[in-house]
Amino acid sequence: MNVLTQSELNYLTNKLGRKPNNLEKEIIGAEWSEHCSYKSSKNLIKLLPTAGDRIIVGPGYDAGVVDVGDGYVVTIHLESHNHPSAVEPYGGAATGVGGVIRDIISMGTIPIAILNALRFGHINYPNNKYGKLEKIKQKKISHARWLLKNVVKGIADYGNCIGIPTIGGEVEFDVSFENYCLVDVASIGFGKKSELIENTAKEGDLIILVGGLTGRDGIHGASFASKKLQNDQDRSAVQIPDPFLEKLIIEATREAIENNLVKALKDLGGGGLSCCLSEASSNLGLGFDITLENVPTKYLDMQPYEIMISESQERMLFITSREKYNRLLDIFKKYELNSAIIGEVKKHNNLVIFKNKRRIAGMPSSLIAHSPLLTRKTIKPPYLENLKKRRYEFSLPENLDYVLLELISNPNIASKKWIYEQYDHEIGLRTILKPGITDSAVLKLNRQKFLAANLDGNSKICYLDPFQGVLSCLSEAKRNIVCSGAEPIGIVDHLQFGNPENPQIFWTFKKSVEGIIVFSRENNIPVVGGKVSLYNETTKGPIKPSPVIGMIGLIEDKKYITKSIPGESQSLFIIGNTTQEMGGSEYFEYIHNFTGSKVPEVDLKKDTLNSHVVLKAIRMGLISCAHDCSKGGLAITLAEMAIGSEIPIHIDLDQIPNNCNRWDYLLFSETPSRFIIGTKEPQKLERYLSKEKNLTYSKIGITKKSNGDDKLTLKSKNKKIIEISIGKLRQKYEILNDLMDKNC
Amino acid sequence: MIKIGIPVFPGSNCDKDINYVFSNIYKVKTDLIWHTKDKISDYSAIIIPGGFSYGDRLRGGIIAAHSPIIKEIKRLAKEGTPILGICNGFQILVESQLLPGSLISNDSLKFVCKWIDIQVVQNDTLFTKSFKKKQIIRIPLAHAEGRYVVPDSEFREMKKNKQIVFTYYHDNPNGSLEGIAGVINRSGNVMGMMPHPERTCQNEMAVLGLKTTAMKIFESMINYLKK
Numbered sequence: 001m002n003v004l005t006q007s008e009l010n011y012l013t014n015k016l017g018r019k020p021n022n023l024e025k026e027i028i029g030a031e032w033s034e035h036c037s038y039k040s041s042k043n044l045i046k047l048l049p050t051a052g053d054r055i056i057v058g059p060g061y062d063a064g065v066v067d068v069g070d071g072y073v074v075t076i077h078l079e080s081h082n083h084p085s086a087v088e089p090y091g092g093a094a095t096g097v098g099g100v101i102r103d104i105i106s107m108g109t110i111p112i113a114i115l116n117a118l119r120f121g122h123i124n125y126p127n128n129k130y131g132k133l134e135k136i137k138q139k140k141i142s143h144a145r146w147l148l149k150n151v152v153k154g155i156a157d158y159g160n161c162i163g164i165p166t167i168g169g170e171v172e173f174d175v176s177f178e179n180y181c182l183v184d185v186a187s188i189g190f191g192k193k194s195e196l197i198e199n200t201a202k203e204g205d206l207i208i209l210v211g212g213l214t215g216r217d218g219i220h221g222a223s224f225a226s227k228k229l230q231n232d233q234d235r236s237a238v239q240i241p242d243p244f245l246e247k248l249i250i251e252a253t254r255e256a257i258e259n260n261l262v263k264a265l266k267d268l269g270g271g272g273l274s275c276c277l278s279e280a281s282s283n284l285g286l287g288f289d290i291t292l293e294n295v296p297t298k299y300l301d302m303q304p305y306e307i308m309i310s311e312s313q314e315r316m317l318f319i320t321s322r323e324k325y326n327r328l329l330d331i332f333k334k335y336e337l338n339s340a341i342i343g344e345v346k347k348h349n350n351l352v353i354f355k356n357k358r359r360i361a362g363m364p365s366s367l368i369a370h371s372p373l374l375t376r377k378t379i380k381p382p383y384l385e386n387l388k389k390r391r392y393e394f395s396l397p398e399n400l401d402y403v404l405l406e407l408i409s410n411p412n413i414a415s416k417k418w419i420y421e422q423y424d425h426e427i428g429l430r431t432i433l434k435p436g437i438t439d440s441a442v443l444k445l446n447r448q449k450f451l452a453a454n455l456d457g458n459s460k461i462c463y464l465d466p467f468q469g470v471l472s473c474l475s476e477a478k479r480n481i482v483c484s485g486a487e488p489i490g491i492v493d494h495l496q497f498g499n500p501e502n503p504q505i506f507w508t509f510k511k512s513v514e515g516i517i518v519f520s521r522e523n524n525i526p527v528v529g530g531k532v533s534l535y536n537e538t539t540k541g542p543i544k545p546s547p548v549i550g551m552i553g554l555i556e557d558k559k560y561i562t563k564s565i566p567g568e569s570q571s572l573f574i575i576g577n578t579t580q581e582m583g584g585s586e587y588f589e590y591i592h593n594f595t596g597s598k599v600p601e602v603d604l605k606k607d608t609l610n611s612h613v614v615l616k617a618i619r620m621g622l623i624s625c626a627h628d629c630s631k632g633g634l635a636i637t638l639a640e641m642a643i644g645s646e647i648p649i650h651i652d653l654d655q656i657p658n659n660c661n662r663w664d665y666l667l668f669s670e671t672p673s674r675f676i677i678g679t680k681e682p683q684k685l686e687r688y689l690s691k692e693k694n695l696t697y698s699k700i701g702i703t704k705k706s707n708g709d710d711k712l713t714l715k716s717k718n719k720k721i722i723e724i725s726i727g728k729l730r731q732k733y734e735i736l737n738d739l740m741d742k743n744c
Numbered sequence: 745m746i747k748i749g750i751p752v753f754p755g756s757n758c759d760k761d762i763n764y765v766f767s768n769i770y771k772v773k774t775d776l777i778w779h780t781k782d783k784i785s786d787y788s789a790i791i792i793p794g795g796f797s798y799g800d801r802l803r804g805g806i807i808a809a810h811s812p813i814i815k816e817i818k819r820l821a822k823e824g825t826p827i828l829g830i831c832n833g834f835q836i837l838v839e840s841q842l843l844p845g846s847l848i849s850n851d852s853l854k855f856v857c858k859w860i861d862i863q864v865v866q867n868d869t870l871f872t873k874s875f876k877k878k879q880i881i882r883i884p885l886a887h888a889e890g891r892y893v894v895p896d897s898e899f900r901e902m903k904k905n906k907q908i909v910f911t912y913y914h915d916n917p918n919g920s921l922e923g924i925a926g927v928i929n930r931s932g933n934v935m936g937m938m939p940h941p942e943r944t945c946q947n948e949m950a951v952l953g954l955k956t957t958a959m960k961i962f963e964s965m966i967n968y969l970k971k
Contacts, residue, residue: 163795421856423857429942429945
């Protein structure tokens with residue numbers, strides 16, 4: 001398979017001064033694939049703000065490195081395995097975990113957590129009396145459930161086996177992911193600054209390949225991920241997971257680093273040996289002479305090109321000095337790991353491949369590692385204006401209790417317990433705030449330091465307005481971090497779009513990048529890592545733009561750690577105004593089956609102010625719980641708080657600052673920048689809030705003592721607008737258990 | 745002086761957690777012992793940690809049960825040394841036949857990670873002395889193969905010999921026979937349990953109002969060893 005374009009081939013021939021041979025074309029083809037080279041996106045993503053006081057290593061390496069003080073660092077990286085998971089969900093998702101974990105180890109840190117962001121087609125019939133969705137075929141529903149079930153099992157089996165907790169994430173269901181899925185996995189590492197791998201080498205150092213045997217699994221994986229998915233025929237491009245082997249590699253690498261036996265380290269992922277060797281030698285500014293017959297393979301008859309581009313999993317590249325080799329080998333033997341010296345570091349700057357002493361390929365490493373970049377055309381898609389102008393005319397539903405119950409059983413909003421209970425989220429003794437009671441997971445780092453982390457995405461809003469959409473995701477991610485009591489210190493982004501050769505799609509990509517730049521600058525939170533995944537298309541067309549935003553935050557005193565669910569007898573306040581911008585809301589999409597209208601706009605000044613005030617109030621000890629208001633709007637936020645705490649909540653809707661002209665819009669609008677906070681000291685809190693200029697806030701209700709018949713009550717002038725028992729809400733909220741276990 | 749031995753197999757995951765709890769919280773001397781060691785001595789007690797020894801291949805614990813260190817653990821068990829197996833450690837004890845019964849796939853066929861309630865059935869063991877009889881303990885669990893089964897005749901024997909130490913309270917998360925969550929051998933020095941008491945140690949949880957007494961399992965053991 002030759003994946004190079006004619007102009008790339010010409011460029012290569014010109015640089016080499018000769019025609020490349022077939023093996024060289026394969027090596028270049030893997031490394032210059034969109035997946036490995038970022039050739040379409042690099043000109044844009046290099047504009048992201050990446051500098052900051054805490055940033056030791058920004059995007060570009062295996063993982064971003066952030067200084068958290070006292071000699072410690074946090075590393076973070078995220079990757080997707082969309083194409084492989086769509087054809088082989090179990091193996092695709094599992095190997096996604098494996099890859100991102102090895103990126104964390106490569107930096108010299110210990111992986112301490114996994115997060116996941118998943119996207120599928122609909123897993124139920126969204127069907128209610130206000131807006132019937134066109135009938136989705138049972139086959140499609142079954143397929144989406146099959147994908148979800150196996151993706152979750154793949155992540156669970158892998159993460160659980162290697163003993164790293166999966167602490168959080170998010171899931172979205174949308175018709176544009178039908179017959180497809182997006183599987184994003186992020187990993188967080190922790191370690192001593194002094195133990196970060198320096199990645200230096202000198203002539204004569206040994207290049208060692210450790211772990212899995214190189215086989216025919218994952219051949220052309222990077223190229224496969226860089227084009228549209230055709231059908232199931234590409235299954236051989238999916239790798240096979242072996243978490244037990246990964247666990248042994250994690251432990252052995254750790255032991256090798258502690259004994260100072262590693263000079264450079266790199267994991268093998270997309271593009272296999274081709275990418276790993278060319279990038280490693282290019283980064284070192286040195287050359288490698290590789291003895292290909294030394295690579296341990298699964299089969300005797302593997303061709304050189306297969307060995308060079310195989311993406312067999314659980315492999316790591318170590319570079320060490322000759323003096324230290326024997327001690328390193330002892331560690332590999334202890335863990336019964338396969339290893340082989342596959343080459344030597346040389347002064348020349350080339351990647352040279354030998355087989356049986358015959359030179360079969362040789363090119364400058366930096367030429368391989370740096371593909372020529374492309375400037376893709378952009379055109380604003382005309383459908384955007386039409387969607388924005390689409391008028392909506394629904395009458396106010398008579399029964400808002402019914403609407404709330406329907407909305408809370410919408411899989412996009414419903415409890416994800418069915419998923420996170422399959423993940424060991426507590427191993428390692430670091431998980432302080434775990435799924436279900438918090439907006440962000442909170443991990444213990446060391447004695448007094450804690451890290452908050454989460455992932456957020458919203459393809460419905462990003463589809464209608466990619467710029468505002470990504471701002472919404474960023475704002476939500478930040479609110480989630482703030483709600484747990486943490487100060488945001490870094491952004492990671494995962495930009496998932498369709499075919500970049502289509503100028504309309506590439507315009508939406510560009511707008512998303514611009515959104516991240518604006519937000520990052522305004523909030524002074526640098527981008528510490530990221531990933532781009534393009535060509536996410538099915539036979540029906542491109543996916544909706546799906547940037548996923550990850551954020552990390554730091555808590556430097558345990559008393560700041562804050563839950564999202566209230567205790568008894570607290571006063572509840574809202575921070576922020578509620579506006580009637582309903583485009584992309586779950587209320588429109590799920591209840592009324594309506595896509596269009598204006599999406600909520602993020603007012604960056606207000607967004608920053610609101611977060612700042614909430615974080616300050618938490619740190620002054622004025623707040624006992626904080627929950628961000630996002631998908632499903634205010635009513636869902638309050639319902640989640642009621643379900644989580646199992647205590648009655650009473651809200652006076654007349655106290656909510658808004659410019660909505662109807663109850664349904666007020667209750668279900670997804671205006672960003674809003675928080676619901678709870679306090680035991682309402683006067684003190686109010687005194688503080690009133691001092692903040694330009695802040696929109698209001699005391700909106702109370703929590704009561706549990707009396708056995710607990711309800712969520714939303715009133716206006718003594719008229720009940722919504723009143724539902726918490727038991728009933730919970731039953732609807734946990735619908736995923738029924739959907740996935742009973743009918744799958 | 746008390747010294748706890750923690751055997752480590754390829755794929756053990758909770759070894760560092762157990763080590764942290766005993767050395768940092770209880771300030772007890774500990775050793776992580778690699779499984780190939782075929783001579784061990786001077787340990788007051790052994791705790792076999794959870795995890796996925798040998799990747800749970802074939803069945804949780806079965807390959808580890810054939811490691812060199814298991815012979816030594818069997819010897820210590822015979823000599824009366826307290827031995828506690830948690831999660832995969834319980835599976836290893838069962839597969840080594842130091843404890844009766846088998847642990848098979850959860851009836852849900854899924855991995856399950858959550859906090860549940862267990863009840864103390866026997867409080868006259870060295871691991872449960874600090875509890876009251878029938879006391880309810882809130883405790884996390886995380887496993888895919890935790891369904892305890894044992895033939896009827898053996899079950900009756902176990903009951904008679906007071907070998908059932910913990911049972912799940914109300915919610916049986918894995919389909920165990922009679923909700924069995926932890927069992928002990930007849931001589932009362934080898935106990936296995938599926939839930940993870942070591943995961944209840946974070947003092948930050950108190951900030952959030954989460955309180956549990958599960959750590960008393962370790963405290964009972966340490967008190968016994970001090971005597």
